[in-house]
Amino acid sequence: MSERIRASDVLIIVLGIFILIVLIELYFTLNELISTWISYKYSPIYQTLLNAAILVISLYYMNKLIKTRDKK
16 A cells, blocks of 8 residues: 655655754754863763763653554
């Protein structure tokens, strides 16, 4: 059975790509801000906290997506 691709599906994919690009740029900008505004001794600590927060949030939403996909 073949499914038609709707315009809303394409729009969601395009917007998802834009969001991904913005998030990557935001990540690098935040790392630059940490390096600029925080002392070089404490910079790695804040960068580690930022990376850990991104990892936890990503795993949480990945888990939610997997659970909703399994319900279908």
